[in-house]
Amino acid sequence: MAEKNKRGFHTVEEPDMEEYERKLREHRVKVVRRTIILIVTVLAVSAGLWVFMALRHYENFDVGSSVDRADTEATKFADFGGNILKYSNDGAFYTDTANELIWNQTYEMTDPQIDICEDYLTIYDKKGTMIYIMTKEGILGGIETTMPIQQVRVASQGTVAVLMKKDASGYLAMYDKTGAKLTEGEIHGAKKGYPVAIALSSDAVRLAVAMLDINDGSIKSTIAFYNFGTAGESEIDHVVGAQTFPDTVIPEIVYLADDRLAAFSDTGVILFEGSQKSKQSGTIPFEKEVKSIFYNDNYIGCVISNEDEAVTHHISVYDLDGKSVLEKDFTMEYTGVEFLANNEICITNENACDIYTIHGIYKFHHEFEQTLYKIISESGALNYTLILEDTTEKIRLK
16 A cells, blocks of 8 residues: 655555566557458458459450441551551551541552551551551651562661562562661572561561572571671671571561560471570470461460360460460360460450460450451450441450
8 A cells, every 4th residue: 555655645656567568568469460460351352352353254344435437348457556557458547546546648559568566667568569667656767669578577666677579589678767778688598598587676686587498309497697786797798697497397487575586387486595696495396287376575376276076276375485384275266366465365256256364264255246356455454445347445344
């Protein structure tokens, strides 16, 4: 008990500090425990929602906006810089997703083809002589060649490589983004192989040429590698290497990333790597006949036919090292297959589409009343633009 002193004040006993600190620790533990439980609960709900959204299959959508269009039957569509490129034999139109015109370019081409690298686009007349160099703002330059064009490739700063042919010879020309010629010359292999395809790196430093040789009674292909940087300065014609593949036809080659080249042959995909001198880094063999090949800067995909009538097609997807990342069967009869900008796989025919994630989740299927031309992925996991026969629709899956 506290005792009263002579002046009327009470003396107070000193507090038990150990008991005070114990209670303080218990309180802190309770606060930490509650905080941890709250964080774990929020993370669990978020993870559950993410898994639900990632695994969910959609077959319908809400239309956010719809605009009418009037295009010719021969019009082709491409995604360029987040907007829509429409091109045909008599011209090209570049519009936003609301169909508002950004620019247009008239021309007359028998077989218009395009090549896109980042902010640059080329439109050229295959077997013709005309090339246009474009950006999202409009035309930069035009090129009229003196020989029929076989293939055109553009780099990220607008440099253009053109493969041409005349009689039994192949010619290569390089132009800057305004259409001014940088160099031109005849291309042939050591044994006069005929050039069939070219690939240009995004920085325009590396160029590859695939050549076919049937002169000695057997078929073989050779890929020659050019370097217009420091690695090729001391080499004849800037050639820094070549590799020959017996009994192989290589009709297409492409730089998927700056130092990664893929060569598509009749027996598989041959992979190369190297920032200065390319060397073979792997292969993706085709065990069955391939119906379609598609690729982007991250993956290579192919479609083969299954013998099982109930599951008619099979997709295989590989990374740039040739490692398998996806094996998937599907049944829809298709006319096109491609990677969307978000790495999803989009399979289409005239009236339907299937979309799979890169992890093999069957995300979306829908059958349309109008003819479907193209699907463009937008920001957000559920947003897309549909280019249909008469309308362009911005949709959100539901």
